[in-house]
Amino acid sequence: MCIESCEQKLFGDPKIILRISDDVNDDFKSKEIYKYLQLAYFRNGNFAKSLEVTYSFVIYNPDDSMMQKNMEFYDNHRNSSSYMYINRDAKSHQVFFDKGIEAYNVEEYSKAISLFEQALIEFYKAEEECRAVCEGEFYVGTEYPETPPSFHQQIIAHYRKVLECYMTCPVELARTSIKHVSENYLPKHYHYLQFAYSKVNKHDESIECSKAYLLFHSNNEVMQAHVHQQMNAATISPRQDAVEFHTRLQIQSELLKYVYQNFGIQDYDETLLQPYPKEDVDASEPKENITKTELGNKEEELHEQNNDNEVLQEKVEENSYRSGREKNNDIIDSKDQHNERMEVLRKRREADDFQKKDVDISDLLHKPIGHHTIDSNKILTISDGQSLVQPLAEGPILYDYVTLLANSTQMLGPTRFALDGLASNNECQELIDLELAGGLSGDGYRGRASPHTEHELFEGLTVYRAVELAEQGLLPFRSAQLYYDLSERVRAQVKAYFKLKDELYFDYTHLVCRIAIKGQSTDRDDLSHPVHGDNCLLKEDGTCVKDNPAYTWRDYSSIMYLNDEFDGGEFIMTDATARRVKLQVKPKCGRLVSFCAGKECLHGVKPITRGRRCAMALWFTQDPSHDEQSRIEAKKKLNKLRERDEL
Numbered sequence: 001m002c003i004e005s006c007e008q009k010l011f012g013d014p015k016i017i018l019r020i021s022d023d024v025n026d027d028f029k030s031k032e033i034y035k036y037l038q039l040a041y042f043r044n045g046n047f048a049k050s051l052e053v054t055y056s057f058v059i060y061n062p063d064d065s066m067m068q069k070n071m072e073f074y075d076n077h078r079n080s081s082s083y084m085y086i087n088r089d090a091k092s093h094q095v096f097f098d099k100g101i102e103a104y105n106v107e108e109y110s111k112a113i114s115l116f117e118q119a120l121i122e123f124y125k126a127e128e129e130c131r132a133v134c135e136g137e138f139y140v141g142t143e144y145p146e147t148p149p150s151f152h153q154q155i156i157a158h159y160r161k162v163l164e165c166y167m168t169c170p171v172e173l174a175r176t177s178i179k180h181v182s183e184n185y186l187p188k189h190y191h192y193l194q195f196a197y198s199k200v201n202k203h204d205e206s207i208e209c210s211k212a213y214l215l216f217h218s219n220n221e222v223m224q225a226h227v228h229q230q231m232n233a234a235t236i237s238p239r240q241d242a243v244e245f246h247t248r249l250q251i252q253s254e255l256l257k258y259v260y261q262n263f264g265i266q267d268y269d270e271t272l273l274q275p276y277p278k279e280d281v282d283a284s285e286p287k288e289n290i291t292k293t294e295l296g297n298k299e300e301e302l303h304e305q306n307n308d309n310e311v312l313q314e315k316v317e318e319n320s321y322r323s324g325r326e327k328n329n330d331i332i333d334s335k336d337q338h339n340e341r342m343e344v345l346r347k348r349r350e351a352d353d354f355q356k357k358d359v360d361i362s363d364l365l366h367k368p369i370g371h372h373t374i375d376s377n378k379i380l381t382i383s384d385g386q387s388l389v390q391p392l393a394e395g396p397i398l399y400d401y402v403t404l405l406a407n408s409t410q411m412l413g414p415t416r417f418a419l420d421g422l423a424s425n426n427e428c429q430e431l432i433d434l435e436l437a438g439g440l441s442g443d444g445y446r447g448r449a450s451p452h453t454e455h456e457l458f459e460g461l462t463v464y465r466a467v468e469l470a471e472q473g474l475l476p477f478r479s480a481q482l483y484y485d486l487s488e489r490v491r492a493q494v495k496a497y498f499k500l501k502d503e504l505y506f507d508y509t510h511l512v513c514r515i516a517i518k519g520q521s522t523d524r525d526d527l528s529h530p531v532h533g534d535n536c537l538l539k540e541d542g543t544c545v546k547d548n549p550a551y552t553w554r555d556y557s558s559i560m561y562l563n564d565e566f567d568g569g570e571f572i573m574t575d576a577t578a579r580r581v582k583l584q585v586k587p588k589c590g591r592l593v594s595f596c597a598g599k600e601c602l603h604g605v606k607p608i609t610r611g612r613r614c615a616m617a618l619w620f621t622q623d624p625s626h627d628e629q630s631r632i633e634a635k636k637k638l639n640k641l642r643e644r645d646e647l
Contacts (some may be wrong), residue, residue, distance in 0.1 A: 566611025
């Protein structure tokens with residue numbers, strides 16, 4: 001420990017210093033080092049090794065023009081010989097598989113069986129080693145660039161990365177070059193084997209392989225027909241190696257899907273969830289009833305689709321293969337078509353990856369902090385149907401009619417949640433009518449009608465004023481009571497969800513409406529409410545300090561929305577820069593957003609360009625000395641009014 005401490009003081013954190021950068025890792029994956037190695041071998045006079053390295057690089061990177069020219073040089077060189085053309089990176093399972101196909105082509109089925117079986121052994125060994133590598137040291141990287149991640153965020157991120165790595169193993173083991181992956185690679189072994197075993201009259205083994213293939217593609221008609229033709233098929237189980245692999249793959253996929261759905265992760269590759277997607281008629285696995293496929297322009301066709309996984313339509317000429325060679329020729333044709341399609345998808349994914357690099361905020365740095373924002377490229381919008389499944393509640397939901405919309409992880413930060421249904425449509429409308437009847441222009445802002453932006457008007461009504469107007473007979477008592485009761489409903493839910501042991505007090509309760517001024521420009525770059533923290537002052541350097549005149553005693557904040565008949569007005573939360581919007585919530589009647597009051601929860605409101613946006617805003621404290629006194633007086637008045645009505 002002492003030595004480690006000294007080293008860290010002198011040289012810094014070894015985890016950071018010794019960590020290999022992503023750029024270096026990418027260079028090794030793309031075999032960039034071979035460019036230098038082939039030149040070094042050549043200048044050192046080792047022609048054979050130089051050719052071998054160049055040949056290996058070109059197989060993996062067929063589009064590299066410089067190395068292709070080098071390859072042409074070696075091809076035409078007088079010292080070149082066929083034995084020098086060695087792919088030093090050939091995967092053993094792929095070597096056995098390719099040799100198995102060669103034997104299969106000349107109808108040497110016994111030899112083909114032996115080679116395919118060895119290919120499976122090597123594949124499963126390599127897949128296990130791949131998963132072991134996935135469990136190495138985890139680097140948080142740019143997952144949380146602004147603030148250090150919490151412990152639970154690190155666990156989630158690490159768990160997710162390991163699962164994603166697991167799911168890429170079958171794909172990477174089927175990779176033949178930087179662009180091309182052999183589609184349906186593992187199941188094809190069983191497809192070949194069922195045919196080969198059948199040819200050598202080992203029908204039980206053939207059925208085992210057919211059923212193994214059906215684990216991956218249960219609707220394959222050729223395999224189904226083969227199984228149904230055998231009298232004893234019902235007593236034969238699928239290959240055990242395939243069962244174990246497929247079961248593990250399904251478990252990993254379900255766990256990863258659970259992480260995506262329950263922790264609000266929107267930015268992910270759906271193909272990870274299913275390395276062996278539903279069969280397409282142009283797929284590269286052998287099919288007994290297809291001899292020729294015809295595809296149109298794949299890039300044009302793909303751009304017309306919304307989903308990378310949609311099936312491409314094609315004409316199919318049904319027939320039967322007359323030999324293994326004829327069947328294999330069709331496989332090669334289909335593989336070329338598949339690789340063309342995968343190349344189009346790769347280009348689209350590269351474009352998507354470029355878009356995922358977060359937006360630059362340098363143009364906003366000269367503007368007052370908090371007053372101008374830009375949406376992150378990874379912005380998360382919470383609205384109806386935001387989650388695929390019900391999110392996990394981190395605390396109790398007190399009311400049966402309430403639905404949790406998003407937990408803290410889904411809202412991209414600690415101490416926050418959103419739920420729907422806390423107020424009914426009738427209750428929302430009654431509160432809107434209450435504000436219309438009793439709200440004051442600029443209430444809470446010393447009468448300034450447009451305290452935040454010149455493009456909007458601001459009106460507000462406190463609980464005390466609502467009760468006072470009801471006492472004077474100017475507003476319905478029932479509406480004032482509803483205002484009070486709904487705010488209590490919010491307080492109880494916030495206290496329960498955040499599992500607060502100490503009492504939670506109201507600091508301030510405000511029924512507010514923001515109104516877009518008609519005739520104003522809808523092309524605005526300001527905000528309806530600037531980005532801020534509720535208990536700290538946001539400084540130009542991005543810090544948020546607890547100092548006067550901030551309401552430093554506030555601990556939690558909530559907003560319950562009353563309507564959605566307006567344009568804009570989304571509730572937003574930013575990263576630590578207070579300029580990049582990471583999350584937005586679309587208001588609707590009965591939707592509640594609750595969050596911490598500090599710098600961890602910087603928030604604001606996007607401009608309202610049309611209509612009237614109404615909500616009940618509540619600020620809470622755990623300091624009893626700041627309990628909202630006017631609210632206490634309002635409660636006394638409500639009790640007196642109730643007693644008067646009962647007489």
